[in-house]
Amino acid sequence: MEQAREALKRYFGHEDFRHPQDSIVASILNRKNTLVIMPTGGGKSLCYQLPALLMEGVTLVVSPLIALMKDQVDALQARGIAAGMINSSQGWPEQRSVLGQMRSGALKLVYISPERFRAESFLSSLEGTPIAMLAIDEAHCISQWGHDFRPDYQRIGEALDKIGRPLCTAFTATATPEVREDIVQNLRLEKPEIFVAGFARPNLTFHVRKIERKVDKELRIRKLIERYRTGIIYCATRKSVEAVSAGLKIDSIPHVVYHAGMPASLRESAQNTFVTGQSPVAVATSAFGMGIDRADIRFVCHYEMPGSVEAFYQEAGRAGRDGKAAHCEMLFMYADKRIQEFFIEGANPDISLIRSVYQFVRSRVNKDMEMFLPVDEITEAMPGKINMMAVHTALGHLRKHGYIDRFDVPGKQMKGTKILQAGLHHNAIDLPEADLIEKKRRDDAKLKAIVQMAYARSCRQSWILEYFGESEIKDCGRCDECAKESNARSLSFDELATLQKALSGVARMSQRRSRYEWEPRYGKTRIQQCVLGSKDEKLLRAGLDQLSTYGILKDSGSKFVGLLFNAMEDAGLVELIDGEYPLLGLTEQGARVMYGEIEVLFEWPLTKMAGAKNQKSKQEQTATDTGLYQQLVRLRDRIRRDRGNVPAYTIFPNKVLAQLADLKPENVEAAMNIKGIGPAKAETILPAFLEVIASQNT
Incomplete structure (x- = not known):
């Protein structure tokens, strides 16, 4: 040494x-x-x-x-x-x-x-x-x-x-x-x-900004550039890169563009221009990243959600390499999840599609067992609607396992395909199907995790560090969630019933795909009109007054219902799906709350509902020490994830956490006076909560 x-x-x-x-x-x-x-x-x-x-x-x-x-x-x-x-x-x-x-x-x-x-x-x-x-x-x-x-x-x-x-x-x-x-x-x-080495980047601040319309993304990008000046805007597709770039050109904002569809010489030129500091901003797909050694990047913005927490953290980590403060922000629209689902489909063809691709190639080879068609033409010529990425991946699997070879065609920007085992029937193709299925499952889980991170109401950096398996974790104190003064709390029986009615109103005006998947069909205003029992002519003409949820919140008042729907969106129970007309949809978490499968911390609207009973319930359910209560909730979330994302109430219901925060028991015996803490949980789960309480008391 x-x-x-x-x-x-x-x-x-x-x-x-x-x-x-x-x-x-x-x-x-x-x-x-x-x-x-x-x-x-x-x-x-x-x-x-x-x-x-x-x-x-x-x-x-x-x-x-x-x-x-x-x-x-x-x-x-x-x-x-x-x-x-x-x-x-x-x-x-x-x-x-x-x-x-x-x-x-x-x-x-x-x-x-x-x-x-x-x-x-x-x-x-x-x-x-x-x-x-x-x-x-x-x-x-x-x-x-x-x-x-x-x-x-x-x-x-x-x-x-x-x-x-x-x-x-x-x-x-x-x-x-x-x-x-x-x-x-x-x-x-x-x-x-x-x-x-520790994954924590103390100089980075993480934000997830929930966005309703694409135009709001454009406005946010302008603000980030104006404030931080030097940064990378990551987009999920080439189309998005070009759209963002077009907007920046209109405003005469200097930048470089980078995506895999560009010639290699242009990509290299763009990277050199950015890395050497000649341009302050890069708009790029994830292909732009490895080897970006510029120390003064002050912000990284994800225009759309990436496909995994790993990708998000690696790309965000290109900011602040000089050790100075830098800002990392994801512009989150749930509808963008469809882009990543398309990529997952393309990266994970099933065995039947792989065999079909082999069958097609075999049917088009010449006497030398070679075929000269690019992937896009293969995709177009095959029957049915097929993801071109999936065809490309299928060819990769066939080459890896020795069924075909892929070679550069002289004088052309394409690869030819050669069958290596003449006479082999496509049904004889033998691949590790269990591995293919498992990879698809894991890719789906990674996408689900990035959505969970976006909706999480705990410290962003702590959430990410837990994901990577770190044990010693402290809240960063800088991210959007740490900076937020949240009044989220457990709900009374009446409040929960009202929330579930509102969620049912959204579900009833959506098309159900599965227990937790609902395809939105109406906008926020129309759904609110329906649950309020509006006599709007368009609503009546569409027959929406015949729904079981029509007028279900008619006694609550339009102002309260509007605030309630906004709070539902903030809590990640519903989301706006962008399109020609923004539609309001139910998230998986929202569906689980609607079914009563999980509890939720919820920031109840301050506007008074009809009747004093609700206000009384609200006061009775609020924890005295909200700071301690939030710490206990975060601990419960960590334990829940360690146990395979079990429902939160199976650890401790919200009302138990509220009483722990109020009473601050100093030992197991005192805590067991709280209803809902039995001998088994007192031995296995409770000690961790008592440690948090003790640290607060000292």
Whole structure:
């Protein structure tokens, strides 16, 4: 480590390591296979670059993007470090030159793309090369359960065997416990050292802004740019990128555009323009990210929800790499969930579609068993309405399992397809169907989690840290939820009944898909008119006065009902679906509250309802110490998620939490005087709540 510190100062200009860089470097220098999960901006690259300088032989670094490789190699060479790269952008003479320098020991680090492992010729060319270490950057791409899975990364484990099993290190910024386990298994690492640096980014502030109309998104983007000036706006689709860019051009706001549909030269130019500070704003899809090493990014805005918490946190983490305060915001419209559902469908074709794609290819091959149709034409020619992404993914599965080969067509920007087993019937295609089903289930769960995060009423950073499996968690005190002075509380019997009536009114005017899925058909105003028993001519002409929920809240008054519907939206029980006319729909959480399956903390409208009985109930149910009450609710949410998202009331109902907050019992015996706390919960669940109460009392 003394040599390591000397090299640190000599090549990188640092007096000492940042925690836990020193422990990671020591592990690698002790020849231990090492997996590192460290936040963006934490200094992952140095953890393998520096040991590479002190070890005999060359270190191969697997990197997913050519632009990222070039940036890293240029930076290393500028420090006087012998580094090179091998990728598809180079001709064979240039690649051969790099291979020769590797064999002679002239290079210490060589960056390679994971696609190189497809070719046996590349692996053979490494024979006789002293390889000190294989370092894998963006290692979450290895796991099929990760948010950015890339099939070529899965070949690395097999490639390790073919090059003699050198020391292996893997690095990523975002990996849940199950993804970490999958990385270790795929690489076949025995007893690796695993470092999980804290995921918390104390300089980042997280906000989720619920948006009703797309025009409100445009207005919010203008405010973010005006306030923070330098940032990235992430969009889910190319179409959204172009729409946002068009709006910024109208206002003469300088920016660059980046998405996968652009020529490589334009993408590289846009990235360089942004990274070098020539443009303050980038509007991009998630393809714009790896290798964005600009320290002064003051905001990251997600124009639409990403497909997972991992993607959100990794992309948001590109802000504030200089350690200064930065703002991360997601513009949340529940309707945007459909975009991610489309992507999930495209990434997870079922076995029948994969076989159908094989059957189609087999029917169109020439005498050499080759077909020359691009994916869009294959999709269009197949019967039925098929997701083009799903066809592309199906071809990938068939290639991975040895049924077809995909090759570049000379002179054309497309790939040809070759059948490898002539005469094989499509029904004989044998794939791990259980894995396909499980991946689809996990992708659905990731999307569900990002929606849950958006609706959560607890600290944003704490919620994210829990998701990644961190144990020591404190509220950040800066996010939109921490800053909010919420009056949300448990509801009385009468209040809950009124809320359920309002939710029933929304459900009755929607089309039911399943128990928890309702397709909206009417706007907020029309639904409110119906539950109030309006005599509006259009409402009567549509026959809505015949519904069972017509007039169900007629005694509550239009002002109260309007406020109640706004509160329902704030609580995530209903959402506006944008379109030609915004429609009001019931969320899954709203459906569960309507059925009485879960309790909800709800900010009851302050406007008086008819009768004093409701006001009396409200006063009786309010906890005296609302601050402690909120802490107990957050603890219950953590326990609930640890137990597989069981209903909150199965831990403790709201009324029990309210009494715990009011009475502040000092021990188990005192707490058991509260109705709803029995011997079993007193032993297993109660102690954690008493610890929170005790910390408040001290």
